[in-house]
Amino acid sequence: MPELPDVEIVRRRLSRWIGGGVIVAARSRDAYVTRKSPVAFGRALDGARVVRVERRGKWLRWALDERVVFAHLGMTGDWVRAAPDAKPLAAERARVDVRRGESLVSVRYTDPRRFGRLLVARGDIAEWTELGPDPYADGLDARTLEERLDARRASIKEALMDQHVLAGVGNIVATEALFRARIDPRKPAGTLTSSERRALARALHVTIEAGLARRDFLVYGRGGEPCPRCGRPLAKIVLGGRGTTFCVRCQPRGA
DNA sequence: CGGCATGTTGCGCA
DNA sequence: TTGCGCAACATGCC
Numbered sequence: 001m002p003e004l005p006d007v008e009i010v011r012r013r014l015s016r017w018i019g020g021g022v023i024v025a026a027r028s029r030d031a032y033v034t035r036k037s038p039v040a041f042g043r044a045l046d047g048a049r050v051v052r053v054e055r056r057g058k059w060l061r062w063a064l065d066e067r068v069v070f071a072h073l074g075m076t077g078d079w080v081r082a083a084p085d086a087k088p089l090a091a092e093r094a095r096v097d098v099r100r101g102e103s104l105v106s107v108r109y110t111d112p113r114r115f116g117r118l119l120v121a122r123g124d125i126a127e128w129t130e131l132g133p134d135p136y137a138d139g140l141d142a143r144t145l146e147e148r149l150d151a152r153r154a155s156i157k158e159a160l161m162d163q164h165v166l167a168g169v170g171n172i173v174a175t176e177a178l179f180r181a182r183i184d185p186r187k188p189a190g191t192l193t194s195s196e197r198r199a200l201a202r203a204l205h206v207t208i209e210a211g212l213a214r215r216d217f218l219v220y221g222r223g224g225e226p227c228p229r230c231g232r233p234l235a236k237i238v239l240g241g242r243g244t245t246f247c248v249r250c251q252p253r254g255a
Numbered sequence: 256c257g258g259c260a261t262g263t264t265g266c267g268c269a
Numbered sequence: 270t271t272g273c274g275c276a277a278c279a280t281g282c283c
Contacts, residue, residue, distance in 0.1 A: 003261055032279085058262075075262055076280080091280090113280045115262055127263095153272080163263085172261055220261090241275065243259080259283085266276085 002058060002073035004136055004168030005211025010079050011055040014062075017081055017105050018050050021098035023064075028094035033111060034118050041094065044120040045069065050098060057131045057167025067120055070128060074115025082106050094118055131167035135204050140166070142198040149197070152189035156200075158240040159189035169204070171242045173211065175220045177203040178246065184253045185244050186237075219245045 002010070026045035028038035048064040055061070062069035071079075082089060084097055084106040091112040098105045109118060119125065133144060148165045149156070159165050160174040169177075178185045180203035183196055192200070218228050223236025227247040234245050 006261075072262080075260070111280095113260090113262095113278090115278070115280095117263095161262095170261055240273090242262095257283105260281090262278105264277085267274095269271100269273085 002075070002077060003170035003173050003211070004058065004134070005173070005208050007055055007058050007060065007073060007168070008136060008212060010073065011053055011060055013081075014060070014079050014107065015053040017107055018096070018098040018100070019053055021050050021100035021105065023048050023050065023096055024099050024104070025097040026095070028109075028118065030093040030114070033093045033109075033114055033116060034120075036120075038094075041118060041120055045096065056128060056134050056137065057163055058170070059128055059131070059167075061128060067122060068124065070117070070119040070121065070125055071109070072117040072127075074111060074113065074117070076113040077109065077111040077116030079107050079109055082108050131163055132165045134167045136168065136208050140201050140204055142194065142201045145197045145201050146194070149189040149192060154189055155186050155239055156183060156189045156192060157185035157244060160204075161240065161242075166204075171244075172217065172220045173204070173207050175245055176210070176218055177207040179203075179219045179251060180206055182251050184248075184251045185239055185246050187253055219247070221245065 023045045026042045028034050028041045031038055034041045044067050048067060051063040053060060053062050058072060060071040084104045089108050089110055091110045092108045093111050094109040096107050132148060149159055152159045157174050157178060160169045161171065177200060181199040183200060219234055223234050223245045225234055227234050227250055229250045230247065232247060232249050235248050237244050
């Protein structure tokens, strides 16, 4: 489930597994996911040291000695650890074997749907540098939210999911945070009141923490079920091409 | 078989 | 030029 909280969980695992290690072998056979010759992926990584594993929004950034690896999990991507001699896992698209002291760690990139990306670069790429503030790494207050949303005509939900506005908010986090903040997802972003922006900043924080704690969703994917707050059946609409669940009573349009 | 899916990009049309 | 809706990408699951 790769939105900000899930990507952060993957980052922590990766950092623990391979941070500070030296890559002894990196292989991919998937030209679609590597967006270039998978051979170049292996060549660029072989022998490099993993200085650190960072995250911004939904992107992971591996800082190597002289290169940078950008990894996006798309819809179904994940990094898992396997025994170095284990056969390729189901939907495995790449593997990176890392030596840390005495031990050899093998991490595998799995991604059935292959919307994810594994990019090698010499420096930062536009997809990374053009990201908006990350509400977890950078913190988020009502003032920042106001700057980011000001004069936007798109709905608040679509604005939240725009990675240039805020980095890391996807369909689940947006849906859950708007429910917590009691804001109609269709409301134009630029028309939120300051108290709504305060509630939304807080709700994003709570939603991200709930995601990190792997708690169940309140309303996402629960269209037709009773609203957890008032019991009225949750509405299900499409906004910006994405399924959107909300409560017409608890999330009013009016200010 | 049809419909839907946690993401992103690019195209056609106002 | 800008903005918006929508299809496409590739695959699995219900």
